[in-house]
Amino acid sequence: MSNPTQADSQVNGIPSIIIEGSKRNMGRIISGLAVVTLVLTQIFGYYLFKITGSREIFAGAIVEILLCAWAYGLANSGNIPKAIVVTFFLHSLSTLYFGLILSPNARVQVMAIFLLGLVFLLFGGIKRWLAIGFILAVTAAIEANNHIHFFRKVELQNAHVDIIGYLIIGTVMFLTSLMFYIFVKEIEDYRFKVNMYTKELQRTKQAISKYVRENSHQVRIDLNIIYGYLQHLSAEVPEKDSPGAVNVRTRDLHAMLNSTKAINEFINNSLEWSRIEQGLEIPIKKETIDFELWLDGISERFKLMAREKSVDLLLQMSNLPLYIVEDKNRLEIILGNLLSNAIKFTGRNTVVLLSVNVQNEVLVIGVSDQGPGIPIDQAEEVFKPFVSESGTGIGLPVARQLAKSLSGDIFVDPYSDVGATFILTLPLVTATNAQAQEMKKTVNNSTRSLRVLVVDDDDASRRIALINLQRLDYQIYTCASFDACKNILLNKNVDLVLLDYQLSNSITAVEVIKWIRSTGLTKNLPIIVLSGEAYLYGHSENDAKSVSLAAGANGYILKPIDYKSLSVEIEKVVNPANIKFYPWER
Incomplete structure (x- = not known):
């Protein structure tokens, strides 16, 4: 194809x-x-x-x-x-x-x-x-x-x-x-x-059949890991809720996290490639990034996956500006695909190197592994969809298309001595002084905790949000309906609303946002939409994210929720002087 x-x-x-x-x-x-x-x-x-x-x-x-x-x-x-x-x-x-x-x-x-x-x-x-x-x-x-x-x-x-x-x-x-x-x-x-x-x-049909077959098998393996561990844990829990704790080995927890990440990566890549195939224009959203800090975060996130395979993930940075301006979401998807591929294909007890530097006003990011490598005559084939012998088969095509949307490119380094090295090049855009000063604003952690309203019609989703948000001593309100949301907002002091996109068969976040924006007491209230809707109706201007932001939402997070990403989104939409943020992976 x-x-x-x-x-x-x-x-x-x-x-x-x-x-x-x-x-x-x-x-x-x-x-x-x-x-x-x-x-x-x-x-x-x-x-x-x-x-x-x-x-x-x-x-x-x-x-x-x-x-x-x-x-x-x-x-x-x-x-x-x-x-x-x-x-x-x-x-x-x-x-x-x-x-x-x-x-x-x-x-x-x-x-x-x-x-x-x-x-x-x-x-x-x-x-x-x-x-x-x-x-x-x-x-x-x-x-x-x-x-x-x-x-x-x-x-x-x-x-x-x-x-x-x-x-x-x-x-x-x-x-x-x-x-x-x-x-x-x-x-x-x-x-x-x-x-x-x-x-x-015919070739495409065979490739897609193979893609569906292999990835269905891999998703079932990941689901089986999660399901198996949860069955084991549920056997140790009394039939009724009790305040007692359940012992979970760190290794088991990491296995479940890696499996959920693999499934999430598969879904995200599939949806992203579907958008690309349909020619949907997804607007580029550039923002100021504390670059070295962001790279440290990306590296730490994939070190867990690397440790499971006894792989050392090393980060090497040189000659980098403190702040850059780029579409962080696209950059995360690109690096995520390159790093996950490198970890998958390298051998055990080897090293994956993430190197970042600047050459002639061009940002150069290299991801090297010590796997079997890629023959020179196959260097372009790996960027075609559904040709991978392992993985989703669309991770690299998605990464390249996103890189090109940012006026960059990805290619295989033909001079790599051991394994494979993928090079990402992007035009370097450094932050202006005003943008850098905005990023330097510090968070006042001595102030009151954030008062958050979670609106979701799914009981389990509300419970998970409550558990994760309470780790910061946030004051949490939860409700399952539009009417209950109105009642809380009119009678409680709330700093932030986390709003599920599809509250019922007839009510979406758009109706709720419009009501909040039309009410004097809450019209400036920050709202982040949490949604499982990647896009609707097949047109980017009508997808869940676009219609939510157009209605007045301040942020949008796609389910399953990475609460570290959610904390970053909260930091962007709420006055940082009034909140505390997640100390994930500290």
């Missing part, structure tokens, strides 16, 4: 590569017809003028030559629609003109045979029928003039009329044969394209 940079867009469901190929073919056909007609008109026009001395014939030939040159120029300049119109009217009006001024014995009407072939070659749909109607009108006008004589005919000798008739019949036979050849050639070309795309579809 071609990725979006290769066969990219579609027009009415037809890949643009096919449309562009058809345009090129039509351009060649029109250019060829224009050249043939121009040459024939020059030869016959000069010959007929010489034997007849008719200025009308000579003038008609000159006009036809000029129109042929115009059609040729339009076709070569890529203006195919106008070239088609000029070509059709060039031949139709020439037939009409010479049919009106020449004797019926010149048999100009037989040009209609060629014109019909031309119509079927150039037009389709309603335009074809309109063109056929025009040809019938031209033929009728010529026949009418032969009987009524409303247009004066050129006086020619009978011998000259017979010569013109033979020339016209020969021209029609030649042009019709040329048209037949073009039709046959076009059919052969289309047959070749159909066979090529059929084979491509």
